Amino acid sequence: MNTVNQPIPKIDAQALTTGKGVYTDDLAPANCLIVKVLRSPHAFAKIKSIKTDAALKVNGIECVLTYADMPKIRYTLAGQSYPEPSPYDRYILEDIVRYVGDPVAIVAGRDERTVDKALKMIRVKYELLPPVIDFEQALDNPSVIHPEADYFNNFPIGGDVKRNLLASGGHSGGDLDAVFSSCDIVQEETYYTKANAQAMMETFRTYTYLDHNSRLTVVTSTQVPFHCRRQIARALGLPKSAVRVIKPRIGGGFGAKQTLVSEMFPAVVTMRTGRPAKIVYTRQETFAASNSRHQMRVTVKVGAMKDGTIRALDVYALSNAGAYGEHASTTVGLVGSKSIALYTPEAYRFHYDVVYTNTMAGGAFRGYGATQGCFAVESAINQLADRLGLDPAEIRLKNIPKQGAAMPAYLDGPLSSSRLDECIRRGMEMIGWKEKFGICRSDGKTARGVGMAITMQGSGIANIDTCAATIRLNDNGFYTLFIGATDMGTGCDTILAQMAAETLHCPMERITVDGVDTDHSPFDKGSYASGTTYLTGMAVVKACTELCEKIRRQGALKLGISLSQAAFDGDQVVSTLDPAQAIGLEPLAQQLVVGDGEWLQVTATHSSPVSPPPLMAGFADVEVDLGTGKVRVLDYAAVVDCGTVINPNLATVQAQGGIAQGIGMALYEDIQYNPQGKMLNDSFMQYKIPSRLDLPDIRVEFAPSYEPSGPFGAKSIGEVVINTPSPAIASAIFQATGVICRSLPATPEHILLGMAKKQGGAGA
Amino acid sequence: MKVKIKVNGKLFDKHIPNDMMLIDFLRKYGFYSVKRGCESSNCGLCTVWVDQKPVLSCSYPAARADGHEVTTLEGVLPEAEVFGRVMASMGAEQCGFCSPGFVMAVLALKREIPNPTEEQAREYLAGNLCRCSGYASQMKAVMQYLKEGYQ
Ligand code: FES
Numbered sequence A: 001m002n003t004v005n006q007p008i009p010k011i012d013a014q015a016l017t018t019g020k021g022v023y024t025d026d027l028a029p030a031n032c033l034i035v036k037v038l039r040s041p042h043a044f045a046k047i048k049s050i051k052t053d054a055a056l057k058v059n060g061i062e063c064v065l066t067y068a069d070m071p072k073i074r075y076t077l078a079g080q081s082y083p084e085p086s087p088y089d090r091y092i093l094e095d096i097v098r099y100v101g102d103p104v105a106i107v108a109g110r111d112e113r114t115v116d117k118a119l120k121m122i123r124v125k126y127e128l129l130p131p132v133i134d135f136e137q138a139l140d141n142p143s144v145i146h147p148e149a150d151y152f153n154n155f156p157i158g159g160d161v162k163r164n165l166l167a168s169g170g171h172s173g174g175d176l177d178a179v180f181s182s183c184d185i186v187q188e189e190t191y192y193t194k195a196n197a198q199a200m201m202e203t204f205r206t207y208t209y210l211d212h213n214s215r216l217t218v219v220t221s222t223q224v225p226f227h228c229r230r231q232i233a234r235a236l237g238l239p240k241s242a243v244r245v246i247k248p249r250i251g252g253g254f255g256a257k258q259t260l261v262s263e264m265f266p267a268v269v270t271m272r273t274g275r276p277a278k279i280v281y282t283r284q285e286t287f288a289a290s291n292s293r294h295q296m297r298v299t300v301k302v303g304a305m306k307d308g309t310i311r312a313l314d315v316y317a318l319s320n321a322g323a324y325g326e327h328a329s330t331t332v333g334l335v336g337s338k339s340i341a342l343y344t345p346e347a348y349r350f351h352y353d354v355v356y357t358n359t360m361a362g363g364a365f366r367g368y369g370a371t372q373g374c375f376a377v378e379s380a381i382n383q384l385a386d387r388l389g390l391d392p393a394e395i396r397l398k399n400i401p402k403q404g405a406a407m408p409a410y411l412d413g414p415l416s417s418s419r420l421d422e423c424i425r426r427g428m429e430m431i432g433w434k435e436k437f438g439i440c441r442s443d444g445k446t447a448r449g450v451g452m453a454i455t456m457q458g459s460g461i462a463n464i465d466t467c468a469a470t471i472r473l474n475d476n477g478f479y480t481l482f483i484g485a486t487d488m489g490t491g492c493d494t495i496l497a498q499m500a501a502e503t504l505h506c507p508m509e510r511i512t513v514d515g516v517d518t519d520h521s522p523f524d525k526g527s528y529a530s531g532t533t534y535l536t537g538m539a540v541v542k543a544c545t546e547l548c549e550k551i552r553r554q555g556a557l558k559l560g561i562s563l564s565q566a567a568f569d570g571d572q573v574v575s576t577l578d579p580a581q582a583i584g585l586e587p588l589a590q591q592l593v594v595g596d597g598e599w600l601q602v603t604a605t606h607s608s609p610v611s612p613p614p615l616m617a618g619f620a621d622v623e624v625d626l627g628t629g630k631v632r633v634l635d636y637a638a639v640v641d642c643g644t645v646i647n648p649n650l651a652t653v654q655a656q657g658g659i660a661q662g663i664g665m666a667l668y669e670d671i672q673y674n675p676q677g678k679m680l681n682d683s684f685m686q687y688k689i690p691s692r693l694d695l696p697d698i699r700v701e702f703a704p705s706y707e708p709s710g711p712f713g714a715k716s717i718g719e720v721v722i723n724t725p726s727p728a729i730a731s732a733i734f735q736a737t738g739v740i741c742r743s744l745p746a747t748p749e750h751i752l753l754g755m756a757k758k759q760g761g762a763g764a
Numbered sequence B: 001m002k003v004k005i006k007v008n009g010k011l012f013d014k015h016i017p018n019d020m021m022l023i024d025f026l027r028k029y030g031f032y033s034v035k036r037g038c039e040s041s042n043c044g045l046c047t048v049w050v051d052q053k054p055v056l057s058c059s060y061p062a063a064r065a066d067g068h069e070v071t072t073l074e075g076v077l078p079e080a081e082v083f084g085r086v087m088a089s090m091g092a093e094q095c096g097f098c099s100p101g102f103v104m105a106v107l108a109l110k111r112e113i114p115n116p117t118e119e120q121a122r123e124y125l126a127g128n129l130c131r132c133s134g135y136a137s138q139m140k141a142v143m144q145y146l147k148e149g150y151q
């Protein structure tokens, strides 16, 4: 292959490294009204009154909008395919506020200073309601967070909103009780994962204007332009035809921008005033008034034999939706389906409840529930190995499904491609597992340990996700690839162009990539659920294959030869019988737009009945300071099977970045609230993400299988990479200190306390 | 107040609010490479040079730059392009939102510490956060760029 599987530089690399103004706020016209939001200081309250007259009088203020000005249309901010599973539980502004940060009023004015001044002059009287902050107290709490009569679901998701129950459900297979009762060992443990901030470097931002036909144009940093269009139209009561969404370059998303966080506010202002409007979220708002990873409690019961055969797995998850239900019922589904399926138990059950609380809503964050499930189930398997005196890596090798196996707990298909066993074996070599595991490496001041975990994700959502691509031959022989997939830094524009170049037998330079503008891009559900490489990639291959055919046909016509005798090699259409009979692509393209020609363009759509899992093994070597409990990750080795690697450089960096986020989750990322529901760590000062001093040189290798249903054999890579660090690091800490971390993050306090307890216990 | 600030060699003689920060001044006059990532001086995205020394423009009053020379990424382009190519060849930039501040810090490092060890480079660049890359490929690009002494 010439372009696929090559380390081709990102096509936008030069623009990005030289600081070209390509992001939303760089493009916004200077005359935009500045939009800001007054937010609730209370976790749960009813608005008794809002006085806006003084604010309106501030010179330069264009409008001050409250719930009284908003359409009474319930909608969800979740960017998912219609019909969204997320409940329609929001108004743009409402007379009830459900978390500290919920919007109360929208102010637009000439500049920031003016708007800030007006914000201070709005007087709101609240009637305080008792908030529910602790998600373990939410179910059947007397405080009902969504009492509204017009709350609704597109289809049943097992909720009972009067009980603060947003969703519930599950699935199972085999006779669980019978299998448990015949196991040598049954272990049950409960694990906690915290809310984490996606913390992409570009905060949420959007600007809006009315075009010459009075259509609302929304330029926004989003992962889901088409879902944006649908949701904005719904929330504002506009026909979809009246809304256009444009996505420029995005400064990271990691799932956060799969929810429409900032879009509605300037949109409402533009509809109200007819003027261009812009909102740029502060970092504080991005932490405290957007969405995060769902906080969860996960109980894992595992039944096994003494030789390490895992026979039964029973997983229960309680998930904290926060104040609104975006992505709540769907993230929790992955907790079980993407963790249990890594093993081959005779019986399994997965069930869950999702509850509302008065904290910031959860949302999508890379890994999307699989991460939480991975921490719980992989930690449980590590602990099981310890109880049985077995090597955790060996216990995996013994129990993982082989390529071709059915995976009953994974509802999206069999294991059509896997080299997970090689991922594990190679990872063991890379980290030096045989030499390090089970060996005490302590100098009295520090202690070292190694730990490991395996994981899987999906590649798109089976039978739901739809992605299209359009390829066009332009009049001088270059191509334009139109996509609706959103490159948020991941490099999908580049890898999709690689696939196009490979299929069209041409160099990368001949392909320009255009996206995304809902007015002219082909439909794509957007970039999430690890679907872009696998699904949009396949749409690109289909479209380009068909375009090759069209070019061949047109070439044959021009040459006056039969179609069966015409071949297209990327540069020319040539007769297989007489090589002298040939027409170059450029003259052919030129002739196609003169006189009786044909403008060659193909759109192809793809969706898949399966979601083949990428797989991975991660190994951590950590050092614990026995005096302070501080953990340093000295080495992290990961081996990924994402099918054919379309671009080794970009895949490696994706993996390193995901692992870095996973290390943050393992060791310090934890959104905390005070008892009144105010977020305590809403800045980079207080919410620490890993800096370059905190991380080792993360080492990544690939063990590519060939996925028959993927483009060039590819699966996905984007999400799977975040999952392994927390269980692998927790296990390594246990190896070093004997302290078990069942609640993330693994803080120095917990480790010190655990060590003290052990010593106390030993002395007694 | 009135200030005279030279940005990338061009003089800006302007009236500004007293409390304007340098980042807002620079973006106002079209230096869009300068990015904001926080309000707490923690991310390094806004790094520019004042008199050739890196500063965080988000917390540097524009008034303080009065009479001084400010350099943004737009002002060091040929050099930045070379480093950019090294980054790109390793796939080291993802969303690129952290790149301008990061590149300014790397070029400052090159001026301040000749032949740094990787440890020194990490220390020097510690204030420049990146959420996408995991840093490994960025550091590889930095060390290769510095070692090979590109002009
Ligand atoms: S914007 Fe974050 S340090 Fe300046």
Ligand code: FES
Binding pocket: A201, A251, A252, A489, B093, B094, B095, B096, B097, B098, B099, B129, B130, B131, B132, B133
């Ligand atoms: S590349 Fe996205 S923050 Fe660094």
